[in-house]
Structures are given as structure tokens and as C-alpha cells.
Amino acid sequence: MTAQRRVVAEVLDGDHVHLTADEVHARAVAKLPEISRATVYNTLGELVSLGEVMEVATDKRAKRYDPNAHRPHHHLVCAQCGAIRDVHPSGNPLADLPDSERFGFSVSAVEVTYRGVCPNCAAA
Amino acid sequence: MTAQRRVVAEVLDGDHVHLTADEVHARAVAKLPEISRATVYNTLGELVSLGEVMEVATDKRAKRYDPNAHRPHHHLVCAQCGAIRDVHPSGNPLADLPDSERFGFSVSAVEVTYRGVCPNCAAA
DNA sequence: TCCTACCCTGGATAAAGTCCAAGTCCAGTA
DNA sequence: TACTGGACTTGGACTTTATCCAGGGTAGGA
Numbered sequence A, B: 001m002t003a004q005r006r007v008v009a010e011v012l013d014g015d016h017v018h019l020t021a022d023e024v025h026a027r028a029v030a031k032l033p034e035i036s037r038a039t040v041y042n043t044l045g046e047l048v049s050l051g052e053v054m055e056v057a058t059d060k061r062a063k064r065y066d067p068n069a070h071r072p073h074h075h076l077v078c079a080q081c082g083a084i085r086d087v088h089p090s091g092n093p094l095a096d097l098p099d100s101e102r103f104g105f106s107v108s109a110v111e112v113t114y115r116g117v118c119p120n121c122a123a124a
Numbered sequence C: 001t002c003c004t005a006c007c008c009t010g011g012a013t014a015a016a017g018t019c020c021a022a023g024t025c026c027a028g029t030a
Numbered sequence D: 001t002a003c004t005g006g007a008c009t010t011g012g013a014c015t016t017t018a019t020c021c022a023g024g025g026t027a028g029g030a
Helices: A003-011 A021-031 A037-050 A119-123 B003-011 B021-031 B037-049 B119-123
Strands: A054-056 A064-066 A074-078 A084-087 A106-117 B054-056 B064-066 B074-078 B084-087 B106-117
Touching: A003 A021, A003 A037, A021 A037, A037 A064, B003 B021, B003 B037, B021 B037, B037 B064
Parallel strands: A074 A106, B074 B106
Antiparallel strands: A054 A064, A074 A084, A106 B106, B054 B064, B074 B084
């Protein structure tokens, strides 16, 4: 555990946190000015393979990193401002996929992204 | 309807077709050698805004384009080889999101991506 | 035929992510 | 303390994906 890794882990803390790699880097630099982009990418990659952090692809440009990896959840995204909330649907979407639609795959995971307009953008 | 647009539309035809913009360009060039990347991107963008083609973000690298935009469906992705199939789950995942989890958003759409291993990769 | 509006092209540019060679730091050993 | 090996970090170059822009072409109407 080096100073660099600690800083990255600190940046990724809290609920409804979904930062891009660049945002993580920017916040890490604020705490540790000499940290490099490559280190941030390396550390994020390690956190992902350790299962501590999830990659989220709600936005089609940059990957986002979600520290809330231990409790399964999905995402609700504002189509206008890009705000993201963690949500917990009732029911298990995996069960909604009948065998006839599995094409012989062994299906192990499901990602759900709800899209809509957040109250702020609806008011504006 | 120009020759360039017709070629792009022809490339994007069929079931379970999910090409990246680069793949669309490569196939379009095979039919019309002087077509430029910019035109492919422009045309894809127009097809998307006309609702003829859907953007799919199953892969975190490049966007993919799915011509099967008229019948709602979701995607099943092989984690190893990246193969993509269109699937039609039973039930409506939108209904699984309780009001208490909507944070005041007006939710209008949902994308579901199932992940697993395809029969080919499982055999290998 | 000329004009206008739209379309296409190629190249430059931007954004996001990865790779790599070199340097630094640290723990263990003598 | 001095050395060694290994792991980590750095900065920059590079790749991939996508967009922008200036210039030129083409079709159809006047």
C-alpha cells in the first residue's frame, strides 16, 4: 500500500460516486501533486480486478468507476445532465431471461441501466 | 439518399448485427472504395437520430451499431470472445424499479446487458 | 448555363486509454 | 552501512475512437 494507492482509494469513497479516470486523477493530484496518470490507471485496474471497484459504462465516452462494488446494484442515468444514482430494483433480471433466449450461453451477470430525466433537469 | 448512405444502410442489415463504426467503414469501403470515415460517422449519427439504428455500449471501447432498432430487445455478450446476441427477456424491467428507487427521475428507458460465456468459448 | 444548397472528402484535432523505458524506493541480507 | 532484487511510479510516446473543419463536388431549380 503506497501513498499513491491510498490516495486513489480515498478519492473513490462514498455513495453514488461514479468518477471517470480523469476525474479520479484530478482529485488525486489535489492530494498528492506528483501522482501520474499512468499510476491512476494502474491502480484503478487493480482495484477492479480485486473486485473493490466496478467499471460502469453509462456514458459512451469514458469509463466510470464505482466503489460500491460489494452490494449489487444498477444505475439510473439522467439523459440530460449525466447524473448517476445507484438503484436496487426488486426482482432478479437474470431470472427474466428464458432458456430459449440464452443461445447456449452460461449467463452469469446482468447490468441494467435505467435512463430518464432527473428532477433538476425536468424543472429547468 | 446518396450512394454513400445507401452503402452504410446496406452494411447494417440483418439480425444479430452489431458492428463498430470502424467495421462499418471497412465494409462500406469494400463496396464503395472512396467513402470516407467522416461520412460513415455522419451517416451513422443520422440513422441513430432517425431511430433506424441503435447505439450499443456492450463493449467499453467502441460504440456498436444495431440495426434492429424497431423491436425492443436487450443484449447477451460473451465475456471472452465478445460475441453479441439479441435477446428478448420476459417481463418488463422498467416495472421492477420501485418509486422509492427513482429519486424523482422520470424514467423512460432501460438497457439490459447479460454477460456470460458462449458455447464456443465454453468448449475451448 | 449558372446558382445554391447540400453532401462528401481528407486531414487535423481531441479525448481516453495503454505501453514502455527509466528512475525511485524499500525490505532483506551481509 | 552498503548492496541487491523486486515492486512501484513516472512521463512521454503511442493507439484507438470520434469529431471538426475547410475545400471541393454534384444535382436540381431558375
